[in-house]
Amino acid sequence: MLSSSQGKLVRDGEDRKPVICIEGNIASGKTTCLEYFSKTSNIEVLTEPVSKWRNVRGHNPLALMYEDPARWGLTLQTYIQLTVLDHHLSKIMAPVRMMERSLYSAKYIFVENLYKSGKMPEVDYAVLSEWFEWIISNISIPVDLIVYLQTSPQTCFDRLKQRCREEEKVIPLEYLEALHHLYENWLINNTSFKVPAPVLVIPADHDLQKMLHQYEENREKIFTVPRAP
Ligand SMILES: Nc1ncnc2c1ncn2[C@@H]1O[C@H](COP(=O)(O)OP(=O)(O)O)[C@@H](O)[C@H]1O
């Protein structure tokens, strides 16, 4: 249930608990990072609901989007916006929540990329943008820290091939490069969209062992994040 507070809809009946979003390119290692921290007590981890994006009532909007982005980009991103909003608004069951990506990156990275690359018709972009603006103006979507796993597009390309998700076999390096530039402009250069929380950058091109070591080194910084007002 939602109630109204200071002009915005907020989730009912709970204290505000810290929310940490893990951001990064496709196959940058977000799920692996979350898996590592999920072993920590008192932390709740929400991975992206990719299984829903691959199967909504028997349809696979993720596959459709990669097959024909101009036709299916709006369909996929509308559904992603819904399922990610549902994550943001779900009851937090532990003292701290870590979640994979956010409503913000769905819009500022993926929708933006479809539109800028000429694969999303202007009317679809306008409709998605109106929805997004309505949501962030009317619903409280608190994020207290963004952890950005900063990778080179080539690293992601290699990891993507290794992961071998069927729908993603068609992704070229150029697609990951375009997403990378959008992430960098948003979270590092601050030249595109408003960043909704402080950003902690973790260089993430390293092998798994070094990455786990870096996660340990950053543990304190991540979990002592002050709550946004
Ligand atoms: N530091 C790393 N070095 C090498 N491979 C990695 C590393 N981190 C993750 N991987 C592998 O790369 C692939 C993508 O990682 P994943 O965590 O699923 O990325 P994301 O959730 O960001 O899409 C997986 O096969 C994973 O096992």
Ligand SMILES: O=c1ccn([C@H]2C[C@H](O)[C@@H](COP(=O)(O)O)O2)c(=O)[nH]1
């Ligand atoms: O808003 C979004 C979010 C994600 N996707 C795509 C990109 C990938 O193919 C999958 C899952 O992303 P991971 O980085 O592997 O978690 O979903 C999208 O198209 N739009």
